[in-house]
Amino acid sequence: MTPHAPLIIDIAGLTLSKVDRERLQHPLVGGMILFARNWKDRAQLTALCRSIKKIRPDLLICVDHEGGRVQRFKTDGFTHLPPMRALGEMWMAEPKGQSKAGPLDATNAATACGYVLGAELRACGVDMSFTPVLDLDYGSSGVIGDRAFARDPRVVSLLAKSVMQGLLQSGMANCGKHFPGHGFVKADSHTDVPVDRRSLKAILADDAAPYRWLSTSMNSVMPAHVIYPKVDSRPAGFSEKWLGEILRGQMGFTGAIFSDDLSMAGARVLDGQQLSYTEAAVAALQAGCDMVLLCNQSVPDSEGGGKAVDELIDGLTEAHVKGVWEPREASEERRVSLLPRQGAVEWDELMVHPAYMHALDWIA
Template sequence: MIPVIFGCEGPQLTDNEKSFFREVDPIGFILFARNVVDKEQLYALTSEMRAVTGRDALPILIDQEGGRVQRMKAPHWRNYPPASVFGDLACSDEPSLAASALRLHCRLIADDLRRSGITVNCLPVLDVPQEGSSNVIGDRAFSDDPELVGMLGRIACDGLREGGVLPVLKHIPGHGRALVDSHLELPTVESDLAELSSHDFRPFEMLSDMPLAMTAHVRYTQLDDKAPCTLSRIVISRIIRMKMGFRGILLSDDLSMQALSGSLKERATGALSAGCDIALHCNGNMEEMQDIASAVPFAATSLEKQLAGLIYELHRLEPADRQEMEQRYNQMMQDAGILQTST
C-alpha cells in the first residue's frame, strides 16, 4: 500500500484503472463531480473501489461542503447552503439556532455520503478570510472571527461524525489571508508569526484533537521563505505539529494544483518528506498517477490500521431517521429565513 489518495477518470473504474489500483494499492480515493451521476451509480463506484483494494474500511473522500463546493448535486441530492450562512446566523442574535441547524446540516450531509459508500468529507473549512483576499475561500468560510470559526467548525465535525463520516480540517494552518487562488498560482503571505497565531491559526488550534487535516498550498515567508506549507518541514513540524498540537493524520492538498512546482514525483515525495502522512492527487490522470506511484515509499502499517479504526468506529453508529431529520432541518432553516430545496 502506498500513502497516496488518488482520483479516477469517470463514473466507473476503467479496466486500466482497476489493474493499476490493484497493483499499487493506494491508501484511499477521492471523488469529484465527474465521478458522480446518481445514487445508484455512485454506490456502485464506491463498491468497485472497495472490491479493487479488498478493504471495507476504505477512505473514500469527497468535498461536499454546500454552496459552491458540492460534488453531489440536485436533483439526486439536496442543495445545501454555504458555511457563511451559519456564521451570519450566529452573529444575528441566533447562536443557538445556528449551532443546531449546522449540526443537523452536517448530519444530513453525512447521511448522504454514508448511503453512497463515502467515508470521509473534506469539511470543515477553518480558513479565516481577510479583506482583499482571494474569493477561492469566500463564503466557504464560516466567518472572519477566528473564535466563531473554531466553534462552528467543531459543531460541523460533530455532525459529520454522528452521521458516520470522518471530517477533514482544511486548509491548515490557514488559507484565508491568501491573495490568489492556489489552484492557479502560489499564494504568498507576509504576515508575521504573532499575527498569524492570533488570527489564522486559532481555529486549527481549537480543533487540534480532530483526526484528519489537509494542508494549505501557501508560502508563509516569515516562517519559511522557500517552500509552501505542503512542502515545508519547518511549517509542518514547528507550526502544525508543535505549536498547534495537531497529532492527527495530515493530508496534502491536491498535488496537481498550480501553486506547487516541480514534477509530480517531486511534489509527492516532497510532501511526504516534509511531514505529510498522505499525498493527495485528484485529477485521475493515469500517467501522473503512475509517476507518483513509482516514486513514493510504502505506507506504514500503523497508518492503514489507524484509518481503518477511525472508519470502523464511526460505522458502528446506527443511521438516524432521515425523514425526521429533514423535517427538523427544514423547520430550522425556515425559522432562520433561509429557503432550502430538498429532493
C-alpha cells in the same frame, strides 16, 4: 494491511475501468477522491463505491462536499447545503420572531448541516468529505469566499466544531483545511503560488487559532499550498516546521495530514524549482503529510491522459526501493482510522429517520 498506502487518486468516469482497478489494487494507493464527473445519480454512485470496496475494503473513498458552491452531488435527492458563510451570518443575526438567528441557533444549524452532509454521503458509500473549511473570511480571497464561516476565529472554531459533531453523528470523519490559513491571500493556489508575508505571531493568533482550539476534535488536516516566508520558504504542505513543529508539536495534533492536490500550481514549485509529481509527493511525505492527493490527472483530456497517475505510483515505488522515502506505520494507522467504524443508514431509511428529518428543519 500495507506498510503505508499514502496515495489518494481519482478516476475518469462513472464506473471503474480495467486501468482504474489495477491502480486501486496497488499497495501504495490508499484511497480515491470523487468529483462531479463521477456522478450520474445515487444508484450509480452507490454501485461505484461498492465496486471500489470490493477491490479493497480498506480504500478510503473521499470527496470535497462542503455545501454551497463546493458540493459535488446536488441532484437525485441530495440536500442543497448552504455555504458555510450562511451559518456565520446566522450567528451574527438578531433574533426576530421565530426566525433562526444568533449563536445558539447557528451552532444547531451547523450540527444539522454536518449530519445531513455525512449521512447522505455515507448512505451512498462515501467514507469522508474534506470539510470543514477553517479559513477566515477576510473578504479578499475569491477561492475561499463564502466557503469560510466568518472572520472571527472564535466563531469559525465553534461553528466548525458543531459541523464536526454532526459529521460524527453520521459516522464520518472530518478534515480541517487549509492549515494554517488560506483566507488572507488573494491568489488562488490552483493556478498561482500565494505568499502570506505576515509574522508567525500574527498567523498563530488569528488564522491558525482554530487548529489549536480544535486539535482534540479534528480527525485530519489539509495544509494550504501557501508560502509564509517569515516562517518557512516552503509552502505549508511541504514544511516540516509547519507540520511537525507547529501543528503536531505546539498544537498537539495527532490525526492524519493530507496534502492538498499535487496537480495545483502551488504544489509544484519548491525552493524555486519546478517539481515532478513524484518529487512533490516525496517532499510532502517527508515534511509530515501522511497522505498525498493527485487529482484530475486520470481523465482522458488531461495532460498525458492519465499517465501522471501511473508515473506517481511508479515513481513513489522507486523512491521507496532506493530509500528516498520510507513508509510509516503511524501514517497508515492514521489513514485507516478515518474509515467509518459503524454501518451507514441506507437512503430510504434515512429519508424517514427522525434525526435526519429534524436536521433538515434546521437547514431549511
